[in-house]
Amino acid sequence: MQIIIKTDWCKSCGICAAFCPTGALSVEPGEKARATDVEACTGCGLCERLCPDLAIEIIKVEVSI
Amino acid sequence: MQIIIKTDWCKSCGICAAFCPTGALSVEPGEKARATDVEACTGCGLCERLCPDLAIEIIKVEVSI
Amino acid sequence: MLKLIFTGVGGQGIITAGIILAEAAVLEEGRYATQSQSYGAEARGGLTRTDIIISNREVLYPKIEQAHILAILHQRGYTAHTGTLRPGGVLIFDEEAVNVDDKTDARRIPMPILENGRGANITLLGILCALTAAVDPEAVRKILHRRYGEDSANYEAFDRGLSLVSERGLSPLLVGF
Amino acid sequence: MLKLIFTGVGGQGIITAGIILAEAAVLEEGRYATQSQSYGAEARGGLTRTDIIISNREVLYPKIEQAHILAILHQRGYTAHTGTLRPGGVLIFDEEAVNVDDKTDARRIPMPILENGRGANITLLGILCALTAAVDPEAVRKILHRRYGEDSANYEAFDRGLSLVSERGLSPLLVGF
Amino acid sequence: MKDIRFIQGNEACTLGALYAGMDFFAGYPITPSSEIAEMLSGELPPRGHTFIQMEDEIASLCAVIGGSLTGRKAMTATSGPGFSLMQEALGYAVMAEIPCVIVNVMRGGPSTGLPTQVSQGDVNQARWGIHGDHAIIALTAGSHQALFENTVRAFNLAETFRTPVILLYDELIAHMRERLEIPSEGEIPLVERLMTSVPRDVDYRPYLAREDGRLPMSDFGGAHRYNVTGLYHDMWGFPSTDPSVVRGLLSHLVEKIEGRENELTFTREYETEDAETLLISYGSAARTARQTVYEARDKGIRMGLLELETLWPFPERKVRDAVAGVNETVVVEMNLGQVFEQVRRVARSPERVFLANRIDGRFITPPDIRKVLRIIAGKGVWA
Amino acid sequence: MKDIRFIQGNEACTLGALYAGMDFFAGYPITPSSEIAEMLSGELPPRGHTFIQMEDEIASLCAVIGGSLTGRKAMTATSGPGFSLMQEALGYAVMAEIPCVIVNVMRGGPSTGLPTQVSQGDVNQARWGIHGDHAIIALTAGSHQALFENTVRAFNLAETFRTPVILLYDELIAHMRERLEIPSEGEIPLVERLMTSVPRDVDYRPYLAREDGRLPMSDFGGAHRYNVTGLYHDMWGFPSTDPSVVRGLLSHLVEKIEGRENELTFTREYETEDAETLLISYGSAARTARQTVYEARDKGIRMGLLELETLWPFPERKVRDAVAGVNETVVVEMNLGQVFEQVRRVARSPERVFLANRIDGRFITPPDIRKVLRIIAGKGVWA
Amino acid sequence: MNVQNYVRKRFLPHLWCPGCGHGTVLNALLRSVDELGLSKEDIVMVTGIGCSARMAGYVDFHTMHTLHGRALAFATGIKMSRPELNLIVPMGDGDALAIGGNHFIHASRRNLDITAIIMNNHIYGMTGGQFSPLSGPGTTATTAPRGSIDPAFDAMDLAKAAGATYAARTTTFHVRELQKMLTGAISHKGFSVVEVFSQCPTYYGRKNNTGDAPEMLKAFRDETAKIGSKTLDENPELIPRGVFVDRDAVDYGEAYAELCRNAAKEAPRC
Amino acid sequence: MNVQNYVRKRFLPHLWCPGCGHGTVLNALLRSVDELGLSKEDIVMVTGIGCSARMAGYVDFHTMHTLHGRALAFATGIKMSRPELNLIVPMGDGDALAIGGNHFIHASRRNLDITAIIMNNHIYGMTGGQFSPLSGPGTTATTAPRGSIDPAFDAMDLAKAAGATYAARTTTFHVRELQKMLTGAISHKGFSVVEVFSQCPTYYGRKNNTGDAPEMLKAFRDETAKIGSKTLDENPELIPRGVFVDRDAVDYGEAYAELCRNAAKEAPRC
Ligand SMILES: Cc1ncc(C[n+]2csc(CCOP(=O)(O)OP(=O)(O)O)c2C)c(N)n1
Ligand SMILES: Cc1ncc(C[n+]2csc(CCOP(=O)(O)OP(=O)(O)O)c2C)c(N)n1
Ligand code: SF4
Ligand code: SF4
Ligand code: SF4
Ligand code: SF4
Ligand code: SF4
Ligand code: SF4
Ligand SMILES: [Mg+2]
Ligand SMILES: [Mg+2]
Secondary structure (H helix, E strand, O other): OEEEEOOOOOOOOOHHHHHOOOOOEEEOOOOOEEEOOHHHOOOOOHHHHHOOOOOEEEEOOOOOO | OEEEEOOOOOOOOOHHHHHOOOOOEEOOOOOOOEEOOHHHOOOOOHHHHHOOOOOEEEEOOOOOO | OEEEEEEEEOOOOHHHHHHHHHHHHHHHOOOEEEEEEEOOOOOOOOEEEEEEEEEOOOOOOOOOOOEEEEEEOOHHHHHHHHHHEEEEEEEEEEOOOOOOOOOOOEEEEEEOOHHHHHHHHHHHHHHHHHHOOOOOHHHHHHHHHHHHOOOHHHHHHHHHHHHHHHHOOOOOOOOOO | OEEEEEEEEOOOOHHHHHHHHHHHHHHHOOOEEEEEEEOOOOOOOOEEEEEEEEEOOOOOOOOOOOEEEEEEOOHHHHHHHHHHEEEEEEEEEEOOOOOOOOOOOEEEEEEOOHHHHHHHHHHHHHHHHHHOOOOOHHHHHHHHHHHHOOOHHHHHHHHHHHHHHHHOOOOOOOOOO | OOEEEEEEHHHHHHHHHHHOOOOEEEEOOOOOOHHHHHHHHHHOHHHOOEEEEOOOHHHHHHHHHHHHHOOOOEEEEEOHHHHHHOHHHHHHHHHHOOOEEEEEEEOEOOOOEEOOOOOOOOHHHHHHOOOOOOOOEEEOOOOHHHHHHHHHHHHHHHHHHOOEEEEEEEHHHHHOEEEEEEOOOOOOOOOOOOEOOOOOOOOOOOOOOOOOOOOOEOOOOOOOOOEEEOEOEOOOOOEOOOHHHHHHHHHHHHHHHHOOHHHHOOEEEEOOOOOOEEEEEEOOHHHHHHHHHHHHHHOOOOEEEEEEOEEEOOOHHHHHHHHHOOOEEEEEEOOOOHHHHHHHHHOOOHHHEEEEEOOOOOOOOHHHHHHHHHOOOOOOEEO | OOEEEEEEHHHHHHHHHHHHOOOEEEEOOOOOOHHHHHHHHHHHHHHOOEEEEOOOHHHHHHHHHHHHHOOOOEEEEEOHHHHHHOHHHHHHHHHHOOOEEEEEEEOEOOOOEEOOOOOOOOHHHHHHOOOOOOOOEEEOOOOHHHHHHHHHHHHHHHHHHOOEEEEEEEHHHHHOEEEEEEOOOOOOOOOOOOEOOOOOOOOOOOOOOOOOOOOOEOOOOOOOOOEEEOEOEOOOOOEOOOHHHHHHHHHHHHHHHHOOHHHHOOEEEEOOOOOOEEEEEOOOHHHHHHHHHHHHHHOOOOEEEEEEOEEEOOOHHHHHHHHHOOOEEEEEEOOOOHHHHHHHHHOOOHHHEEEEEOOOOOOOOHHHHHHHHHOOOOOOEEO | OOHHHHEOHHHOOOOOOOOOHHHHHHHHHHHHHHHHOOOHHHEEEEEOOOOHHHHHHHEOOEEEEOOOOOHHHHHHHHHHHOOOOEEEEEEEHHHHHOOOHHHHHHHHHHOOOEEEEEEEOOOEOOOOOEOOOOOOOOOOEOOEOOOOOOOOOOHHHHHHHHOOOEEEEEEOOOHHHHHHHHHHHHHOOOOEEEEEEOOOHHHHHHHOOOOOHHHHHHHHHHHEEEOOOHHHHHOOOOEEEEEEEEOOOOOHHHHHHHHHHHHHHOOOOO | OOHHHHEOHHHOOOOOOOOOHHHHHHHHHHHHHHHHOOOHHHEEEEEOOOOHHHHHHHEOOEEEEOOOOOHHHHHHHHHHHOOOOEEEEEEEHHHHHOOOHHHHHHHHHHOOOEEEEEEEOOOEOOOOOEOOOOOOOOOOEOOEOOOOOOOOOOHHHHHHHHOOOEEEEEEOOOHHHHHHHHHHHHHOOOOEEEEEEOOOHHHHHHHOOOOOHHHHHHHHHHHEEEOOOHHHHHOOOOEEEEEEEEOOOOOHHHHHHHHHHHHHHOOOOO
């Protein structure tokens, strides 16, 4: 899973972190969103849809075994 | 029963005559409405309500025996 | 230049009559004409008036203060517009519906116009054509044809007007132009 | 006449600070003042600027081309408005948030203003009062009282500003008037 | 064979619009303009063109703007009350430079006024009804033939200058019937929309004027994607508050019209060569004025008429020159002197400019004019 | 004790309205006027007076007219786009002679233009935005103190002349904060509605003017039943197309205002006594002009300022006389020269009248004026 | 009683065409006013522009003839100022729901105590017979010579959805029902709407070959049915008549008065 | 896919406030456009004036930013001229239903194939927080400092009553549902409306103590329920979400094209 956060677009609203089901993201007051636990991300895509600033992109990386 | 037709207000539309249940009224083409059969009038008041020109007044005359 | 005013009440078709007359002059005889009408709060069912001016050159001022011919189909028209007839003009009116007093300095021509019911306005045109050099009857017939096709009622009404003039023994007048 | 410009971004409260300062001058000290601000498409969350002019007589032209004092709480404000400071003027800025280059001909006064979080704008007022003769600290305190009642956070923020000036060993300046 | 009609002015306007290639009409009925919509509701569908009756006048002009932007020659028609309601959208058309034609058939105002009577009271509103600085083109006509021609001209100017054009005429012209000879195809040249030559996928700038001031368009919804707004905007159509952009755009909007007075001065002259008294008039009032001139000439009086067909931008030079050559000028109109004020403004000797007018809902008569001529030593009378 | 405030212009206007006795407000928010509605939504209910937010500007002015007719001092506030939408209802208020105040806080136009920037572009629209002939009163102000006073004056004039009064001021005044000293009660006299003395059940004629031109009113819904219409009407308020009624009503509507220029000329003069150069300005631009005058005087230049507070009816006599006494006149405004054109119109030597203006959404500066003064041999520049 | 007591006799006979249903609406309204025992001084009638709007000229109430489509906005101002007056606002179908549609839905939403009457002749009468948003597909009109393609509003649905607390529909044939509904609407506290199908023989009739006024009334009789009636159940293509909404909800004027009372208790502000 | 392909990158980050729901509506709309496989050239976006209206600046379609309340009227002109284009008209709640209410109901009535999106933040955002006709009683706003007394419209009821053939409501919390509804609306033939509750933390939030944007989204989650769900049945005070109308009816553009075809068969007229 790849979580791309366009920090120049992010406005630190905190929505992504508040609703990420797995706690993969965090937004400190006044700071941009950060993927603090990429491992936890299930790629559900909720954050990229909720973000009002089009600032997140989730890319599912195909892991070849 | 008294049928008062204000002929200067009547515009000869024919509505009163068309719907008087007892045929008490008649309106010849281009002529004002006339009470042609006052006896037949039951005083139902339909004509005075239907008239778009407020041209009819029905007065129920109390007949003292 | 011939100036005509028709007046009546809504539904009598005098505006249409005015248009047909002017149309005949313009489209069939290559002349110029204007037709205008007055509206008012009372336009509907109320008094109507149409002014027709026919001329050999462009008509500028389209309102008529002094008509050569005034045609009246309703008493209220007489009261309201009789003053617009020029002294010595022609007053055509329905002999049943309109009472004309003696004060008007005009040639009075009573006619049973309204007798023709819905065709009365066309009858009026017939009378006018027979009575004046306003337009040629053929020109009017062509317009009637364009507008109403073969519907014979109109031609009959028109011919009735033409013949009324001869029946009454009236000879053509020279007015206007 | 003293001309001050405050600049920052939406939410830092610099417009309120400007109003309080001018209000203190007008309502408590009987002077004249104008306060105006620039709006723009970016007003919200974007760069804001307020111009305050304090004078002993009526202020006519309310915009400032050449400020005596420029207070900056955001780097973008520095870039955009540094040119409005008159040569030799006073530049007060947040020492964390704003980088000031050497080119500006001004007395530079870095201060830990934003440290005070939501009260930073009031701290700025304290600094200004201690540093200049703009308005008397008591006048500002009265306005704070009218606006916010007893809420002690504001007085603390204000006093923090006052003491910052002495802590840093700065002495009052004579600017304007 | 000549195509001659005997019709109302509203029909002449409609036929003119069709001749000009108008293919989009949106409107809301109002006396004395309704015949235009009525005729078009019959004429446009068989041609596959758009007729739509909207919920009100505001929506009508908005729809017209939308239609125009997508490549149509679009028009609406109304009268004073509806025209008042259109001012906001009219300002949008000015700002976004949308070619379109707005017909205002004048009736007596202010307010509901005299719905079925003649007046020329909306001349100044046509110029200044919009908020903010701007320039506008407004034409008028005094006969059906001229109305036809000026309707075509209105569309031509709208396309040439990428601007709304107002066609003002009065109730008398609207409802009177007279002869109209329809010009044959090609007899009046048509200005078609100037399309951009910028190819697809290349940066098209909808608000970048060419050297001659014209702005090539690209049908909205077509090859180029751009933005249209009523805010001040840059050459791509995106909002800007940059002072130089603002100044540049407003100057462009005004200059493209006010700066082209020459190309926009349409007048007719009658018996002016040796005139000592000049009448200036327009619309139906000019008929009375011309009649008066002819009657005067018949009596040997040297009178002439300058008939204006452009009302805005006001034909300053033309009027100033015409007035300069005569002893006195009488402006003939059916309002309190809206064009009269303009003539006074541009005349070198305003004290020799007089007003013959009528404001009572009745058509102005030759005697009304002669009365003023008789008392010309005095000033304009309200009669 | 003096009641001194440090507030925005919109608040000063609101306080002026309350001082004047305004007890009915209907409006629709728009930048830069919204603070007026916002403040009133707090202030009117506790007084038991009406505040209502309507669905749009059209409805707002209609409601205001309804409120006024029933005896209220009623007002609405808007900006260019909303004012454009109000033109039809404004014409109704003119025609039906309904006292009310319409505040137009000007922003950059045309169209949506520059919503948050300063402009004075709506001066001519205030005069001519309505269709049909008419007259209108429009006031303006260049400081909060003056704005307060002219707001009160607007209500006074509305009542005196039974007419809508437009209060035009600009975004700078609206949003800038400065000192306002609220006059004590009675310090500015208030004009209350002139009520009819005709008793109940006696024939009351709402449109019969007294000898002094004033029309006593009777609260609609009260003792007298009459009719109100936007059509031409007789003295009872019933529609009429009689030419003499029409002429009489229009003349009355215009004369009651245009004929009272004297009573309606409000200006301020600064340093004009011995001035050789005269600035004429109004609204916020007059602040810059006055500043420039003082700076010039400091250098010994004999410059003065005539500040207009009445925009319409244009104070012709006053301006003509003022201009006559100086070498040159510079009109200072933030538009393309709307008042400049008026000054030129009335000046005896229009070629000595120049324009210093600004049209880019920025506030006009003393250097802008000085630039024009320097090149005064030339003509007004658009800078 | 005599309805003629409520009219301005000098303006009668009125200017409506022979057989125009608008006169019948006037007739019923006057009877309703009489039935309610309202005095002429208690009533303000506000109209817009249209044939319907002429009504303001004929009734001897306080009358205001305003702008096309805006009557309810004017009435809102009057009612907010003088809550004790009875506001009656007759409108044409175009007046109410073409240009006036926004004021209609907002007046419905606010629920200010005003009675709106939609005199629905399915046409723009005054301007000469253009189709209205209530004409419906297939209607022939001067701006729809081949028949309109415009779907029609159902005024009752719209009133209800927008928030009107009383809404009823009938026709000029059903004169007793009409009077009852008008009485119901005027007595109702809150915004009430009565839609009356009204015949326009001059334009609608002529263009659509309906026959004369009596014929048009017969059509009203035959093409409508009461809500809840067996006839309607069995003939769902008929147009329903009856009271569609009649509910209690706080009237805007009351709510505003309450707001004022509460606000007055606060400390003074400015 | 990447939503960023559909935006004009030079104008981003956009000017909406942090946490503003309007951005989420944009986000969902772009995904829906992508899902439908529409090309940027096939889409015309028309907006009015308001924070919502800024959307036209950000999307890389044909875009028109018009006048407050009038977007649907402009869009009607465009669609009548170019029926093959997809018209998308995002509007604020004030834009759509205060000043724009009339165009909204008439566009619904006509059933011209346009997709309207009501970005309902229950407030006038752009002008600084005045109440809107969708705010509802009790809402605090800059023009309702003591709480609004204005009843609110139900946009779904209104759309339905006026004739819209597709009408759905959801919130910016329900982002998948939102995308689905937008896709449904755009593919629908006829007039479609999607109402999206969108948070305005700056004005609505601050005035009404709702907490920050995430808190406001939680409220959307907790105070709404799907039509037909058990939750809604059990908690009728919740606001229903879902598709309220989805029906077939002749689209105005088609009807007009048909009219033209038939008319063209007649003999020429003038
Ligand atoms: C702003 C404006 N637009 C248009 C008109 C023209 N107009 C007058 S009445 C009317 C419609 C009349 O129809 P309706 O409201 O149904 O009333 P009716 O005459 O049928 O009773 C129209 C379009 C006007 N007076 N004002
Ligand atoms: C004719 C007109 N009236 C008023 C305004 C001011 N105005 C701009 S946006 C707006 C309302 C914004 O609210 P909404 O439509 O709900 O959109 P939001 O900003 O909340 O997204 C208003 C009243 C205007 N621009 N034009
Ligand atoms: S939702 Fe978007 S804008 Fe908000 S914090 Fe997360 S990444 Fe940033
Ligand atoms: S994709 Fe889902 S799990 Fe991954 S960060 Fe986003 S919300 Fe959390
Ligand atoms: S209904 Fe009235 S107007 Fe019609 S004919 Fe009878 S009396 Fe006359
Ligand atoms: S009252 Fe009844 S019965 Fe008598 S005439 Fe009238 S309708 Fe006929
Ligand atoms: S035109 Fe129709 S609505 Fe108007 S008065 Fe005549 S019949 Fe009645
Ligand atoms: S004011 Fe409200 S609606 Fe507007 S951008 Fe900010 S949060 Fe969004
Ligand atoms: Mg109707
Ligand atoms: Mg909103």
